[in-house]
Amino acid sequence: MPELPEVETIRRQLNAKLKNQTIKSVRILKTGRETPHGQAFAKAVTGKKIKMIDRRAKLLIWRFTDGSSVTIHLKLTGRVILVDKKYQPGKHDRMVFEIGPYHLVWSDMRQFGTINFLSSEALKKKLSEYGPEPLEIKSEQLAALFKSPKTRNVKSALLNQEVLAGVGNIYADEALFRSKIRPTRKLGSLTADDRLKLAKAVQEVLKQAIELKGTSSQDYLDAYGQEGKFEKVLRVYQRxxxxxxxCGTPIVRTVVAQRGTHYCPNCQK
Ligand SMILES: [Zn+2]
Known part of the structure; x- marks a missing residue:
């Protein structure tokens, strides 16, 4: 699933092109994952001018000049890609947007992704459900989020979007490896030093992953249809x-918080 670095990569690429552009048309190829439903969605967004492309957690947000917005959650296999105007839609494509001189396709093979048109109040409510952005707070503030509840395991805490926003399975495993902490450790067993190391590792992996435009070990492609390059530097995830x-010890895969979880049994205590 695209996580903070993948969505941030797409956000930057789209913002550079779509900022200040107006949505000229929306072609809906497959309905069912949008609100309002079908043509009502197309009618709601056509004519809106994009103030900026924003992101919160794993949510891509098109903020319009009138305060309303469109949010896209890519979920497992969603993609938003800039295409040329002669583009022929494929079988997984759901919507094609004409935005200023650009064309953008939203596709989703597994069909878990969502797109919503929201009023400014509805957006505010939606965004209030998320915990802090890990790259917008200090390491010490991030570390404090890992204090409680003491019986929660550290991997669950990292994945919980109400605790912190944007981290998913890939970067949780990678941050835990870099901080030498086992994913099964309870928050109550972490020392202040462990918590700070973990906070710094979370920030470090997310920043590096943004620089490398994300991880494409599954379906993710950026807004230009290119793969991210973080896969080459993964240390435990899917290894x-x-x-x-x-240290050369074989990487172990287990299940923690219902998610496939990878760690080194020697380096991580
Ligand atoms: Zn090791």
């Missing part, structure tokens, strides 16, 4: 059985 890049 089950491969030697740890630090």
């Amino acid at each position: 089950k059985g491969l030697p740890c890049k630090v």
Whole structure:
């Protein structure tokens, strides 16, 4: 699933093109994952001028000049890609937008993604459900989020969007490896030093992943249809059985918080 770095990459690319542009048309190829439903969605967004493309957690937000917005959650396999005007839609495409001189396709193979047109009040309410953005607070503030509840395991805390926004399975595993903490550790067992190391590791992996335009080990592509390059520097995620890049011990895969979880049994305590 695209996480903070992937959505941020798309946000930057789209903002550079679509800022100050007006939505000229919306072609709906497949209905069912938008609100309001069908042509009502197309009617609501056509004619809106984009003030900026924003992001909160894993949510891509098109903020319009009148205060309303469109939010897109890519979920497992969603993509938003700039295409040329001769583009022929494929079978997984859901909507094609004409925005100023640009054309943008939203596609989703697994069909879990959503697109919503929201009033400014509805957006505000939606965004209030998320915890802080990990790159917009100090390491010490981020570390404090890992204090309680003491019986929660650290991987669950990282994945919980109400605790902090934007981290998913890839960057949770990578941050835990870099901070030498096992994913199954309870928050109550972490020392102040552990919490700060973890906070710094979260920020470090997210920043590096944004620089490398995300991870494409599954379906993710950026707004130009290109793969991210973070996959080359993954240390544990989807490296089950491969030697740890630090100590050579085979990486273990287990299930924590109902998610496939990867760690080095030697480096992570
Ligand atoms: Zn190791």
